[in-house]
Amino acid sequence: MIVKIAFKNIWRNKLRSWVVIIAIALGIFGGLAVISTATGLSKMRQNNAIRTYVSHLQLHDSAYLKYGRLDDTINQQADIITYLEKSKKVKGISPRLKVESFIQSAGGTSGVILNGIDPEKERQVTDLAEQCIAGNFLERYKQKPPIIISQKLATKLNARVKTTIQCSFTNNMGVPITGIFKVVDIFSTSNSMYDELNAFVRLEDLQHLTSIQGSHEIAVVLHEEKEVEQFREELISKFPNQHIASWRGIAPDLGYADKMMDLVMTLFLIIIMLALAFGIVNTMLMAVLERKKELGMLISVGMNKRKVFWMIIWESIFLALIAGPLGIFSTYLAVNFFGRVGIDLSFAAQGLRSIGLESTLFPILDDKYYVIISILVIITAILSCIYPALKALKLNPAETLRTA
Amino acid sequence: MIKVTHVTKTYDDGKVRVEALRGINVEIKNGEFTAIVGPSGSGKTTLLNIIGGLDTPTEGNVIIGETNIAHxxxxxxxxxxxxxxGFVFxxxxxxxxLTAKENVxxxxxxxxxxEAERDERTTKLLKAVGLEDQINKKPNEMSGGQQQRVAVARALASKPDFILADEPTANLDSASTANLLDIMYRLNQEENMTFVFSTHDQRVIDRAKRVITVEDGKILSDIYA
Known part of the structure; x- marks a missing residue:
């Protein structure tokens, strides 16, 4: 009966109850929407970085990372590649030769990292080929060795497809080396800073130019992202002389962003719950104060204070039980819809690109947040109506009955 | 039986001290139909509250049956x-x-x-107050008189030793008042239910078998009709 009365009580003032329910639901929706958007942005940035330039794992010769010398290539390359190719966890590998170079066209100059790549293998680890405007990922060329540069670099060099480019660097002996390339395509990734600093040529062309066999870097992409750290440990134990880093180590800012996002989400959850708590305290306090006389009557006729207390608690639980699923379900629908369709942020595309983001955002919300929010809503509802319930217990029945 | 002995009640908020009851002694036997009357501020509601255990006396004892409720x-x-x-307000x-049935x-x-006992007694009581056809109506769907009759049925539902009614007819028209008094009088006669009223209403006073007049916190007169 107490539960029944409590449920009926919340519908006494339908408008007020619905305002509170909608406010709580909107609070939950808003909070979860922000969390899912932030998660989507973080994941997009992370995925873009992994897809575009970081990959899941990178192997280098330790000396190369320390001194950056051209001849510090990976000394066990053949063994490593064989091992990686045999592993079922590995989706793709791409050896790269990297040279810091001065790039020059008739229209301008710049500094770049010249990446010697095997186009076919690079396709397995990055989506660079998909970012090429003409779809020529160093595959079609005539006499001059091909090069692809970014849109940003092309603008800087005043270059376009078919423009001849000159790349200069010095080898370990200090001997200047110059290579002539022809631009065969122009790419544009979601990271403008990366674009400006990188150009791509065929691995054999760069090996020929530098007279260096092998590569400085092997990029590895696994089938499952969650296996990265475990596989890294496996590689370290197998090839202890190589420097093997996961994407978290290569681009620590992405890992920090992940941790930061967890912190932000916790803060958001606290804010949502505080807003919910204040909403319930306010409503229940009003409901108690409005019903002083009735509560006094209930105590007068023999309803003990424990039952009065639980009646108020149940009223609050009912408000939360209606608002919670409403907010959570609407969030679920919105996240699923926009998770498929995406949110168009093209109006801010340029700004987003400068921080490694695309212009279509796909919100993501881990299932655990629905469970966490559900539990927190109930706990908050119970905790926040304790004060109004205690207020009800302090009522003096004789006094409340005197108030007309 | 209700036995009130040497009851005083003093309200003191630190600034103002009010002696609402000053040494009240009264006995109300089972089956009485008693009206406590007096002007506003005389102490009749305070006396009723103390008899009903809604308030505690500053001094004195209130013994109901064999229980001293003052302690x-x-x-x-x-x-x-x-x-x-049982209380009627x-x-x-x-x-x-809640509906009339649920209230009772x-x-x-x-x-x-x-549930069986509840159903049986609720039906019987609502029939006794003439509301057997209103059991599923909510208070706002009933007249004042009907609501007060539901309140009487509710007061009787717990099988109390007696019923305290604080100005039960104050908000009722003449017809409803007469009807309500008839019902309470019949319950008193047929079931020997004790009724104690606090009232200003002459119609209630006229029907009472005993009239206790309170003034300035003291019993001024105690008259059996």
Missing amino acids: LSENQLIDFRLNHI QSYNLIPV EFLMLLQNKS
């Missing part, structure tokens, strides 16, 4: 009220979200009575 704790008083005292004070049934639920 009960707050929780014991609540339980005592539930099982021994001036402004009905029904639970607005409410106290029996608090007493953990079985």
